[in-house]
Amino acid sequence: MPPAPAPSRILPVIVFSQFAGTSLWFAGNAVLPELQASLQLQEGALSLLTSAVQLGFIIGTLCFAFFSLADRMSPRLLFLLCALLGAAANALVLFSATSVAGVLLLRGITGFLLAGIYPVGMKIAASWYSGRLGKAIGYLVGALVLGTAFPHLLRGLGASLPLQSMLLGISSLSALGGVLMYLLVPDGPYHSKGTRFDLTNMLKVFRVREFRAAAFGYFGHMWELYAFWAFVPYILAHSFPHLPQGQLSIYSFWVIGAGALGCVGGGYLSQRQGSGRVAFGQLLLSGLCCLLSAWVLQLPALLLPFLLFWGMVVAGDSPQFSALAAKTAPPQLVGTALTVVTSIGFAITIGSIQLTGFLLTLLPPHLVFVPLAIGPVIGLRAMRLLLKKESGSLL
Known part of the structure; x- marks a missing residue:
């Protein structure tokens, strides 16, 4: 007998709690100008604050996957x-706002703990939505994309909240999300229990051919995604040099935020396709879009619609890859599978971002994004195997 449908509150609570918890990620971007002034940082040093969270997240996901904590x-x-x-x-960043080392350490710890929020939230969704997982995770990732874009909106609108209010507000939001998830979302009917610690758990998930296909599809997606997001402001500033910074920030918000439409729309489409x-x-x-950028980036009249479309599709496949990874992983290791794939994916983003930045010193800007x-x-x-499973024909 199939499990009863999930109560109507489950998905909204998971989406809100996931957004609230991962707001800790967005906090660093939202208060970068204030931290720069407090720590007297040069522009180049600001990237350290972002990198600290990314590095902490990669280390955290590796540790969580190694010990199979989510399972x-x-x-x-x-x-x-x-x-x-x-x-x-x-x-605690408030008490270290005069120490670069202290802020970097705390941001790294925050990134480490996000490993127990982002992939674990998807694991919780997978325990409730088996047949409709693509739709459920579409909402989850869509909310995260909007959160990623939100600091650009704040800067574009000229919003300036005190550092203390911003950090305490985001911390309160994260804590609320954790409490609501624990109180209102019990373990779902598809939740597998009883997994034991095994040093090879991380490797076991990759023995499944279908899971490997989903994972490598996700890795290819991540190579492009964060490099695109990181350089959207650069593309806009280079193409529209006469626009004020506030307007460029608004455009950056719309381009990155368009990914939320791709995530949610793709989630609904996955129910049929x-x-x-x-x-x-x-x-x-x-x-x-990567290939066409060599041409369109030289045409300012087409650039903004092109970037909006690119922003929609570059992020829209992310929840479907997560859904595929959850569906094809061994049931007792879904949490481990999602965590290790996320860890490798974010590690890949470091390489693509660094390569893109390096190419900007060698090539004209319109050629840099082709790689x-x-x-x-x-x-x-990698995905041909999965398409064969869904459609019965190999592309």
Whole structure:
């Protein structure tokens, strides 16, 4: 007998709690100008604050995957603990705002704890939504994309909140998200229990051919995604040099935020077409955008609509890859699988961002983003097995 449908409150609570917990990630971007003034940082040093969170997240996801924490303990409890501890680490930045080393350490700890929020939230969703997982995770990732874009909106509107109010507000939001997840979202009917610690758990998930296909599709997607997001402000500033900074920030918000439409729309489309087809289609379109950028970046009249479309498809496949990874992983290791794939994916972003920045010193700007197509090409090739499973024919 199939499990009863999930109560109507489950998905909204998961989406809100996931957004609230991962707001700790966005906090650093939102208060960068204030931290720069407090720490008397040069512009180049600001990247250290962002990198500290990314590095902490990569280390955290590796540790969580190695110990299979999301599969060995209640994911709700793990989410709660990480949301509360992350809120505390974020708030403690107020007491270290005069020390670069102290702020970097706390931002790294925050990134580490986010490993118990972002992939674990998807694990919780997977325990409730098996057949409709693409739609559920579409909402989750869509909310995260909007959160990623939100600091650009704040800067574009000229919003200036005191550092103390911003950090305490975000910490309170994270803590609230953790509490609501724990109290209102019990373990779902598809939650597998009883996983034991095994040093090889991280490797076991990659023995499944379908999971490997989903994982490598995701890796190709990540090669492109964060490099695109990181350089959207640069593309806009280079193409529209006479626009004020506030307007450029608003444009950056819309371009990055368009990914939320791709995530949610792709989630609904996956109910009819399947997650594999939707992910393949969006990855193909974003890969074509990489190639077309060599031409369109020289045409200011077409640039903004092009970037909005690119922003929509470059992020829209992300929830479908996560859904595919959750569906194809061994049931008792879904949390481990999502965590290790996320860890490797974010590590890949460091390489693509650094390569893109290096190419900007060698090539004209309109040619720099063409190499990002390498990721979609690899991802599309890896996904052929999944398309065969969904459609019965190999592309």
